[in-house]
Amino acid sequence: MAVFEKPVEVLPEATVLFAGDSGDGMQLTGLQFARATALARNDLATLPDFPAEIRAPAGTTYGVSGYQLHFGSVPVRTPGDAVDMLVAMNPAALKVHLPRVRRGGTLLINVNAFDRRGLELARYETNPLEDGSLEGYQVIPIELTRLTHEALADSGLDKKEIDRCKNMFALGLVLWLYSRPLKPVEEWLAQKFANRPKIRDANLKVLHKGYHYGETHELFAVRYEVRPARLAPGLYRAIRGVEALALGLIAASHQSGLPLFYGSYPITPASDLLHELSRHKNFGVMTFQAEDEIAAVGAALGASFGGALGVTATSGPGLSLKSETIGLAVMTELPLVVIDLQRGGPSTGLPTKTEQSDLLFALYGRHGEAPLPVLAASSPGDCFYAAYEACRIAVRYMTPVILLADGYLANGAEPWRVPDVASLPPFAVKFATEPNFRQNGDVRFLPYRRDPETLARPWARPGTPGLEHRIGGLEKEDETGNVSYDPANHQRMVKLRAEKVARVAREIPPTEVFGDPDGDVLLIGWGSTRGAIEAAVERLQARGLRVGSVHLRYLNPLPPDLPAIFERYYRLVVPELNNGQLVRVLRDAYLRPFVPLNKIQGLPFQAREIEAFVADLVQS
Amino acid sequence: MSDSKRPEENTPRGTRPAMPPGARPAMPPGARPAMPPGAGPAMPPRSRPAMPPGAKPSGDGKPRLTRKDFASDQDVRWCPGCGDYAILATVQRLLPELDVPRENIVFISGIGCSSRFPYYMNTYGMHSIHGRAPAIATGLKASRPELDVWIITGDGDALSIGGNHLIHILRRNLNVQILLFNNQIYGLTKGQYSPTSEEGKITKSSPYGSIDHPFNPVALTLGADATFVARSMDRDTKHLQAMLRRAHDHRGAAFVEIYQNCNIFNDGAFFQFTERDTKPHRALFLEHGKPLVFDEGRKGIRLDGFRPEVIDLTDGRWSIDDCLVYDETNRELAQIMARIFFRPDLPQPFGVFYREKRPTYEDLLHRQIAEVTARKGKGDLQALLRSGDTWVIEPEPAEATE
Ligand SMILES: Cc1ncc(C[n+]2csc(CCOP(=O)(O)OP(=O)(O)O)c2C)c(N)n1
Numbered sequence A: 001m002a003v004f005e006k007p008v009e010v011l012p013e014a015t016v017l018f019a020g021d022s023g024d025g026m027q028l029t030g031l032q033f034a035r036a037t038a039l040a041r042n043d044l045a046t047l048p049d050f051p052a053e054i055r056a057p058a059g060t061t062y063g064v065s066g067y068q069l070h071f072g073s074v075p076v077r078t079p080g081d082a083v084d085m086l087v088a089m090n091p092a093a094l095k096v097h098l099p100r101v102r103r104g105g106t107l108l109i110n111v112n113a114f115d116r117r118g119l120e121l122a123r124y125e126t127n128p129l130e131d132g133s134l135e136g137y138q139v140i141p142i143e144l145t146r147l148t149h150e151a152l153a154d155s156g157l158d159k160k161e162i163d164r165c166k167n168m169f170a171l172g173l174v175l176w177l178y179s180r181p182l183k184p185v186e187e188w189l190a191q192k193f194a195n196r197p198k199i200r201d202a203n204l205k206v207l208h209k210g211y212h213y214g215e216t217h218e219l220f221a222v223r224y225e226v227r228p229a230r231l232a233p234g235l236y237r238a239i240r241g242v243e244a245l246a247l248g249l250i251a252a253s254h255q256s257g258l259p260l261f262y263g264s265y266p267i268t269p270a271s272d273l274l275h276e277l278s279r280h281k282n283f284g285v286m287t288f289q290a291e292d293e294i295a296a297v298g299a300a301l302g303a304s305f306g307g308a309l310g311v312t313a314t315s316g317p318g319l320s321l322k323s324e325t326i327g328l329a330v331m332t333e334l335p336l337v338v339i340d341l342q343r344g345g346p347s348t349g350l351p352t353k354t355e356q357s358d359l360l361f362a363l364y365g366r367h368g369e370a371p372l373p374v375l376a377a378s379s380p381g382d383c384f385y386a387a388y389e390a391c392r393i394a395v396r397y398m399t400p401v402i403l404l405a406d407g408y409l410a411n412g413a414e415p416w417r418v419p420d421v422a423s424l425p426p427f428a429v430k431f432a433t434e435p436n437f438r439q440n441g442d443v444r445f446l447p448y449r450r451d452p453e454t455l456a457r458p459w460a461r462p463g464t465p466g467l468e469h470r471i472g473g474l475e476k477e478d479e480t481g482n483v484s485y486d487p488a489n490h491q492r493m494v495k496l497r498a499e500k501v502a503r504v505a506r507e508i509p510p511t512e513v514f515g516d517p518d519g520d521v522l523l524i525g526w527g528s529t530r531g532a533i534e535a536a537v538e539r540l541q542a543r544g545l546r547v548g549s550v551h552l553r554y555l556n557p558l559p560p561d562l563p564a565i566f567e568r569y570y571r572l573v574v575p576e577l578n579n580g581q582l583v584r585v586l587r588d589a590y591l592r593p594f595v596p597l598n599k600i601q602g603l604p605f606q607a608r609e610i611e612a613f614v615a616d617l618v619q620s
Numbered sequence B: 001m002s003d004s005k006r007p008e009e010n011t012p013r014g015t016r017p018a019m020p021p022g023a024r025p026a027m028p029p030g031a032r033p034a035m036p037p038g039a040g041p042a043m044p045p046r047s048r049p050a051m052p053p054g055a056k057p058s059g060d061g062k063p064r065l066t067r068k069d070f071a072s073d074q075d076v077r078w079c080p081g082c083g084d085y086a087i088l089a090t091v092q093r094l095l096p097e098l099d100v101p102r103e104n105i106v107f108i109s110g111i112g113c114s115s116r117f118p119y120y121m122n123t124y125g126m127h128s129i130h131g132r133a134p135a136i137a138t139g140l141k142a143s144r145p146e147l148d149v150w151i152i153t154g155d156g157d158a159l160s161i162g163g164n165h166l167i168h169i170l171r172r173n174l175n176v177q178i179l180l181f182n183n184q185i186y187g188l189t190k191g192q193y194s195p196t197s198e199e200g201k202i203t204k205s206s207p208y209g210s211i212d213h214p215f216n217p218v219a220l221t222l223g224a225d226a227t228f229v230a231r232s233m234d235r236d237t238k239h240l241q242a243m244l245r246r247a248h249d250h251r252g253a254a255f256v257e258i259y260q261n262c263n264i265f266n267d268g269a270f271f272q273f274t275e276r277d278t279k280p281h282r283a284l285f286l287e288h289g290k291p292l293v294f295d296e297g298r299k300g301i302r303l304d305g306f307r308p309e310v311i312d313l314t315d316g317r318w319s320i321d322d323c324l325v326y327d328e329t330n331r332e333l334a335q336i337m338a339r340i341f342f343r344p345d346l347p348q349p350f351g352v353f354y355r356e357k358r359p360t361y362e363d364l365l366h367r368q369i370a371e372v373t374a375r376k377g378k379g380d381l382q383a384l385l386r387s388g389d390t391w392v393i394e395p396e397p398a399e400a401t402e
């Protein structure tokens, strides 16, 4: 190519944010850039951020859809605190996302959208490209719309179709800028539009135009390169949290031999799990789209009664509806996995925004004494192992289990080392087939006679001759399971059910400390904040502080080795994306002065926020 | 997958059965004779020898179970005189005749006096939570189609708190039996008006009379596209047993409304239909292919357009040939009969209002799984984990990072 080579600057990491109207295809653009980045072997984390409205009025700030992506040759733990490059397809996107861009960062702007109407829709009084408000940023104005139309002038497509291709111009340009290959996107376009060659060719053409624009244009003095990260050897794929949850459930079904029955009622962001699982029918997966969340969990419990792996997933409002049935699962002592993809609440709250909103509800949100194991996933890839473990515990202890994830985990993606099926924890299931009580010729099946180690009751599937029995919501007599209103029996049963759940602690692996094993501050986190917390620990260590962190997979029961770890630090800080939930649990369990750090904005933590809080705390 | 019920022959919807009015169908459904006494050795209660799994009793010389084999060891705790007793006895009498291994039978109930039912049955069972039995049964039946699932529910359980689940299990058509014990009252909570209580009813929660308009359960379930809808009563156990047998024979969701007397909080709610002196002229028994007559043959029902009316068969003006011949596969007729609802001028219909053939949910579910599996091949977990774009990180990265 007759172009002069531009100097290449090697970066350890970078954060790019694609933003535009929800109709501009920003999620697709971001996803394709993420794919190309994964294939370039960077470590990466992504944060899609889309509007709650399906078709918000075009050009308005509430119709802005964004996809943020942090990638590096160094370990990447969060989608990035500060954006290095913002691609803004219109004024509204610039307005919404400018605050995320670091000072000195690059703004790649589609100037064609900055006409009077565009500015009005975004409620800009003056044009930010002209009024000096973007001083301090590196602004790269590009006529994206015009260039796309020029490139496709004789493509035979209409104006609207041509318009829809302009995201490919932006993508091509950014791929060039970060020295990413075009091939993965080309292949994807070829496949996606295999049946619509005209659209395919138009997209390909514009993609190349964008790429060449970078090569030939004076606007760019350098291009960047982010070298491959040093990841543990193995086979990798990019995975979103919902995909990982689905795979974890299928793996649990496969390894246990229990057919998977998944009952669900659509709700953001849990619907994607229903979509995902319903594609995998050839694994024997039964998906049931119920009439409401109560039916979804009821059907899952009914399937469990029949000897299937009964699973349901939902989000905050749906968890409220499932509460009574989860209590029935506690009482009937049947396995059940309830996945809650948390979002901002209360009520409908912030349906598309993330929040660690439901920990206390998961722990305590049932009437009566109804303890159950509560687990949390800490990264998109970790969702796989968390789902698998939730199923394993539910079956082993004959109990409902709540698994907490959130919108950020569900939609976020990261490179994931594909596990070897043989390496998954063993998951053997034994159904009762024989009476378990024999005395003086009295041979009976006692449905509440417990395993002495786990205190789990036997699982006898209907269809097993001789083990006919009844279970239900009324209090049970110990061992026989007959209805009992006996006062002492009730106390014994409440204690037994609690003890059974407490015994899960015996299986919790030793808690790993990230960072300093003792020192000034221990950060205690759970769920999706892991990346931000660990990134903050590294930064604080770099500032000379002795800081460590623990991240809890098990929230009930808590790991037994926590008190010994707490001993080793002066201060205990609990960062959470809520108004202080784990911190209350910890205070209750350990009677120590835990310090809360709370962010309740529907957004994940930035590592720098945690860093600043801890630095201040230590100084004070 | 095997199935617990025998498929039922069905005439195509809307066609009149080719039978002269009044002719008896060769073998009316529900009138199957009980096994002759002594067909199997009588077994002492609760001493059924352990059989190898999968062994089926009866029909092949093996001992047949008796009513007592289906009674659990729990004391029945309904009020003395409650209509629930008769329903329990009828079910326990019917089950040994159904050729279903006892271990494959499951009773799922909600909450209410009626919903205590599973505790008294020596089968598998779950006494669940208020209104949710259809949801739980859906998961069970969908995942274990070979089980014979019975849902026991009350008027409050099925039509108030569980109304949503009821209509959805009907439209999905799972192959289960749904027995709604309608006593027009909340029994277990001690006597509030229910969604089937009549307007103006005086109860503890309606001391000045209920202002709620009641549901008509038969019309409601027909509206939800139920594939089998019947009504019976606790006081006519012969009819009840026939209806339950037919419900069981039906392949699909079979809904049976059972008028049940709550002698404590709503005594006599249905006496006009159930007691000897009024039953003949207040109750009308629908039978497929037969003319609609009642009052010991003295009266009949004819259609005047869409309007049913009583005709006198004794004064020579009308004859049996003028009576409407019932066709339980005719949806429109079913709707007309369903709307005869506590009308002083017309007798209340009992029997099978409607049935149709429609694929069951569990069949469709498993057929789809089988089809997808045939097309895509049986799932390979390792391959699934590896799907999508993958890349390999070698143990010693050639291009070291700086
Ligand atoms: C969630 C819930 N709400 C309320 C109740 C209280 N409750 C128990 S049974 C019942 C009504 C039962 O009426 P019905 O279904 O007609 O059964 P019956 O007792 O008349 O047989 C009510 C309101 C409950 N158990 N659970």
Ligand code: SF4
Residues within 6 Å of the ligand: B077, B078, B079, B081, B082, B083, B084, B113, B114, B183, B187, B188, B261, B262, B263, B264, B265
């Ligand atoms: S209250 Fe009524 S329905 Fe309940 S057991 Fe007594 S008589 Fe039967």
Ligand SMILES: [Mg+2]
Residues within 6 Å of the ligand: B112, B154, B155, B156, B181, B182, B183, B184, B185, B186, B187, B194
């Ligand atoms: Mg009732």
